[in-house]
Amino acid sequence: MSGERQIRDDEGYEKTLKWMVKQSKLLLDPLTLSPAQRKELQQKYDFWEQRIHEYNRGQMVLLYPELRKVYEAAGVKIQNFE
Numbered sequence: 001m002s003g004e005r006q007i008r009d010d011e012g013y014e015k016t017l018k019w020m021v022k023q024s025k026l027l028l029d030p031l032t033l034s035p036a037q038r039k040e041l042q043q044k045y046d047f048w049e050q051r052i053h054e055y056n057r058g059q060m061v062l063l064y065p066e067l068r069k070v071y072e073a074a075g076v077k078i079q080n081f082e
Helices: 010-028 035-063 067-074
Strands: none
Touching: 010 035, 035 067
């Protein structure tokens, strides 16, 4: 995942969730965005949604290290914390 943007800490996690809630309201309303704006926002939303999942899985691996093998077997990314 090097080079990609990540959620750095719990504060960033909360900020990302708040941003996603606001943006989801825009995405749900068909009158707020042009098709090009909607497509761009949906791509950003999808990107950060994946970062949320990776962050959550990384936190779970910190609590339960045996989950790393499960996630790897499932082929899903996790965020590594140092």
